[in-house]
Amino acid sequence: MNISTRRTTFLEECGVGPLWVRRYAVPYQEIVQIEYAPLETVAPLVPVVATVEPITPTVVTPVLSQIPAVDDMMTAWDNAPSSVPAVIVAAPKLDLHNAAADAVALKANIATMDWRQLKAAVAECTQCGLCHGREHTVFGVGDESAKWLFIGEGPGREEDRQGEPFVGPAGKLLDNMLASVGVKRGENAYIANIVKCRSTDDNGRDRTPSAEEVAACLPYLQRQIALIQPTVLVALGKTAALSLLALDPTTPVSTLRGTVHRYAGLPLVVTYHPAYLLRKPSEKAKAWDDLCLALRCYAPAAE
Numbered sequence: 001m002n003i004s005t006r007r008t009t010f011l012e013e014c015g016v017g018p019l020w021v022r023r024y025a026v027p028y029q030e031i032v033q034i035e036y037a038p039l040e041t042v043a044p045l046v047p048v049v050a051t052v053e054p055i056t057p058t059v060v061t062p063v064l065s066q067i068p069a070v071d072d073m074m075t076a077w078d079n080a081p082s083s084v085p086a087v088i089v090a091a092p093k094l095d096l097h098n099a100a101a102d103a104v105a106l107k108a109n110i111a112t113m114d115w116r117q118l119k120a121a122v123a124e125c126t127q128c129g130l131c132h133g134r135e136h137t138v139f140g141v142g143d144e145s146a147k148w149l150f151i152g153e154g155p156g157r158e159e160d161r162q163g164e165p166f167v168g169p170a171g172k173l174l175d176n177m178l179a180s181v182g183v184k185r186g187e188n189a190y191i192a193n194i195v196k197c198r199s200t201d202d203n204g205r206d207r208t209p210s211a212e213e214v215a216a217c218l219p220y221l222q223r224q225i226a227l228i229q230p231t232v233l234v235a236l237g238k239t240a241a242l243s244l245l246a247l248d249p250t251t252p253v254s255t256l257r258g259t260v261h262r263y264a265g266l267p268l269v270v271t272y273h274p275a276y277l278l279r280k281p282s283e284k285a286k287a288w289d290d291l292c293l294a295l296r297c298y299a300p301a302a303e
């Protein structure tokens with residue numbers, strides 16, 4: 001019995017069988033010497049015939065045009081079957097799309113106005129709800145070619161009554177601040193506000209204007225800045241600073257002081273609001289530092 005027969009017998013005895021063996025061994029030389037058949041003798045591949053149906057292009061209509069006009073929707077609603085519960089009250093016919101488009105158009109229009117047109121537009125403005133409670137709009141006051149522009153928040157009760165910014169005790173302090181840098185109302189200084197109408201709460205007390213009210217009013221101030229072309233802007237208090245710098249409402253004024261910011265390419269210095277300084281006179285020294293910083297922005301341009 002040769003070795004191979006013995007191994008097979010042994011494995012079969014162990015229950016491991018049958019033993020699979022290669023039918024013939026390929027010597028190394030034969031492997032490397034394999035000759036491939038010339039290409040032309042290889043049967044050509046049978047092309048697969050596409051049976052996919054041609055796709056008919058679908059015309060995609062812009063989604064917006066598929067939205068019915070508000071009036072059509074309201075008519076459809078009005079004509080709805082009477083099985084619709086009677087308690088459903090038709091919503092007011094708001095045309096929000098047109099309102100937004102009007103606001104964009106007005107903003108573009110404001111950017112081209114001269115002083116006379118701008119004053120008339122502010123006097124008649126109804127862009128936000130503040131118009132309902134006002135006695136006067138408060139456009140701003142001062143030298144229309146001033147190098148210093150001071151920007152407050154918005155009119156309070158007295159300003160609303162008189163139509164002029166900063167007329168109360170805070171206004172007196174502001175006048176002193178102006179004097180400290182060598183200017184006065186109407187002489188190289190202009191005073192404006194972020195919003196032109198008084199904002200009040202349900203109890204008739206002054207409140208901070210909302211983001212929407214600020215956004216509606218800001219184009220007027222932007223045009224005032226473009227017409228005045230001041231050398232330096234001074235933001236008086238939080239609302240002015242945060243509105244101009246588009247910062248989070250929780251940003252404290254203290255973190256914005258001591259830096260020269262930029263607005264519309266112009267240097268902007270942030271300081272405390274005069275009304276705050278009246279409540280906290282110990283902070284006046286800081287406001288003086290801020291005005292010195294603003295003076296440093298102004299001085300080179302004034303030479």
Ligand code: URA
Nearest residue numbers: 152153154155165166
């Ligand atoms: N406070 C402001 O911010 N502006 C005014 O005009 C008056 C008070």
